[in-house]
Amino acid sequence: MESSTRLLIQDKYFVPYLSEQQMRQRVQELGKQIATDYADKKPLLLCILNGSFIFAADLVRSMDTVCQVSFLKYSSYIKDKSSNQAKDLLGIQGLNENLKDRHLIVVEDIVDTGTTMDKLLKELDSHKPASIEIATCLFKPSALKFNISPKYVAFSIPNHFVIGYGLDYDNYGRHLSGIYICDEDE
Numbered sequence: 001m002e003s004s005t006r007l008l009i010q011d012k013y014f015v016p017y018l019s020e021q022q023m024r025q026r027v028q029e030l031g032k033q034i035a036t037d038y039a040d041k042k043p044l045l046l047c048i049l050n051g052s053f054i055f056a057a058d059l060v061r062s063m064d065t066v067c068q069v070s071f072l073k074y075s076s077y078i079k080d081k082s083s084n085q086a087k088d089l090l091g092i093q094g095l096n097e098n099l100k101d102r103h104l105i106v107v108e109d110i111v112d113t114g115t116t117m118d119k120l121l122k123e124l125d126s127h128k129p130a131s132i133e134i135a136t137c138l139f140k141p142s143a144l145k146f147n148i149s150p151k152y153v154a155f156s157i158p159n160h161f162v163i164g165y166g167l168d169y170d171n172y173g174r175h176l177s178g179i180y181i182c183d184e185d186e
């Protein structure tokens with residue numbers, strides 16, 4: 001059980017924003033929708049580490065369809081700020097799967113400026129997949145700097161820094177079952 005009051009993570013305070021129950025319910029809905037849309041397409045889910053590990057685990061378990069799951073690792077945030085560069089730490093070249101003619105679903109924790117997605121989508125596209133869509137747990141539309149439109153979004157949120165459900169501040173807070181938002185008053 002998590003405290004429902006303010007949490008101090010390193011030097012910042014966070015307050016509850018989306019509960020564990022809200023996350024569970026919405027992610028299950030999304031998983032069911034994806035399973036319906038991809039029936040018989042055997043999609044390959046490419047989950048972006050580290051942040052998407054909890055979302056991806058819950059999402060795939062809600063998807064009653066044949067699919068494959070693989071992982072890529074990108075990093076773009078330093079503490080609570082975007083570096084505006086997506087560093088490829090475990091890239092496409094490390095995948096076992098051939099992407100050609102596959103239906104790809106990129107599974108992200110959050111689309112913020114879109115830097116990571118823009119870079120990744122271009123790389124994926126060069127492998128000639130049958131289709132590419134984005135499934136993201138969170139989306140900050142007002143922070144977006146690229147022409148990206150995630151098809152599957154659990155929650156759109158305002159342009160504030162959040163943690164929990166896999167998302168971190170300085171690699172802390174990932175374990176929280178709900179989403180917590182930075183308390184701007186501090």
Ligand code: IMP
Pocket residue numbers: 051076077082086108109110111112113114115116117160161162163167168169
């Ligand atoms: P983008 O490349 O700017 O879209 O940022 C994508 C990555 O930045 C995400 O995969 C997260 O790892 C990180 N990020 C963006 N916003 C937040 C946030 O509010 N909290 C924690 N991490 C974030």
